[in-house]
Amino acid sequence: MTAIRLQINGADVADDVPPRLSLADFLRERRNLTGTHLGCEHGVCGACTVLVDGAPARSCLMLAVACDERRIQTIEAFADDPVMQALRRNFHQHHALQCGYCTPAMLITARDLILRRRAGSEREIRDGLAGNICRCTGYTNIVTAIAAAAKELGTEAANA
Amino acid sequence: MKAPAVDYVRPKSLAEAVDLLSQHPREARVIAGGQSLVAMMNLRVASPGLLIDISRLPELSLVSDDPNAVGIGACVTHAAIEDGQAADPSRGLMPRVAASLAYRAIRTRGTIGGSLALSDPAAEWPAVLTALDAEVVVCGPGGKRSIGCADFTTGVFETALAADEIIESVRIPKLSQDARWGYLKLCRKAGEFASALAVAVIDRTRGHSRVVLGAANGAPLVLDHTSRLLSNGGPEPRNAVAADLDRAADRHFDEFQRNLHIVAATRAVRQVLQ
């Protein structure tokens, strides 16, 4: 067991973890943050994507011990985030989910694309989503929703 | 699956990390971004007894910028290179390569040193850094040594790195102002490992011209005929590439792979000559 201290969704957390424990299992099983999903556990499906120190990362490929002193944000974190609000609204309007398994990570990835200005065209959005697999929707509505959110936020920023 | 049980330490200095590694030569493994190692542990194809976390060592995150070369610390991430946070010796080649390597959520943690140490035959950095004539600076119990990239990767997941050595940085000569490069990665989906990968670099001021194939069933494959053709500004590169592949019979390319390599190398060279 190794002692770690980290920040999760704004709250300070201390725990003892076995080094083999992934960040994903730590979040789901120790912190009850079950919005982070596990598909493949080897980096390919993207379902487990969270933010580590503000940047998207695979929580299945990070050990909880290695997150000592780091800042983690999961899908449960973004209630007051304007980009996430626009994405959620557009995912709803454009029917961008079916089973919802991929959705938390799609939202986190899409938010990062918008903030890094990599959601300017369909091509850019599709490239940016290549690491997030959805087995239900066929992606079309997800891409439409992200493009719509990006456009909305772009216009808002221009008007502000 | 889940990773097997393992111990974990986070040394405070490179010297301490090298020390730990040489004390536990069999069971210890350094972990940088973990983007290959943790996946391998989850798949149970790797089961180290001790992980030595080097990802936060300040010595390994340094970027140095001399008149002739840029040094990039082993633990600099693909994303930092993509975003131009590290000085770029390559006139745009390295940021371009980084941007199409894996997915953003992997690039934010995966490191250039980890890529070299693993030397997956389909990985970008071993091929690209060979084309740029870079050197790998490694640190072991006896001190530092420098290995040319062309000699660093020796085969499929095989390198010249000794069991008790850690990669400290990569030293990359700066391309001159009139240098040109071409780059092509063929894969079926953005961010996937390459099915074929070609880099062409010509720097007349420095008298350097090199065409290299990645994903070549072994270490990066330097195409000698094609490199010469590039420096002479010769005609259509296709025949030269085919001649180079004929000489690499030990790579056992099937017809499909051979064609992919020819297309990748020909297009990379054309990008330079255009």
Ligand SMILES: Cc1cc2nc3c(=O)[nH]c(=O)nc-3n(C[C@H](O)[C@H](O)[C@H](O)COP(=O)(O)OP(=O)(O)OC[C@H]3O[C@@H](n4cnc5c(N)ncnc54)[C@H](O)[C@@H]3O)c2cc1C
């Ligand atoms: C889904 C997926 C897709 C990917 N696609 C690509 C791709 O298209 N192209 C590509 O090039 N890569 C790809 N990768 C791999 C990625 O680039 C990794 O970041 C990289 O191979 C390893 O870097 P790391 O820092 O994560 O190393 P780690 O996983 O931490 O370590 C890998 C190995 O290198 C050793 N090591 C690490 N750092 C050092 C050092 N400084 N000195 C000595 N040994 C060291 C470790 O002991 C271990 O054996 C992909 C990975 C995944 C999961």
Ligand code: FES
């Ligand atoms: S569960 Fe992490 S990428 Fe699939």
Ligand code: FES
């Ligand atoms: S909505 Fe079911 S996996 Fe994407």
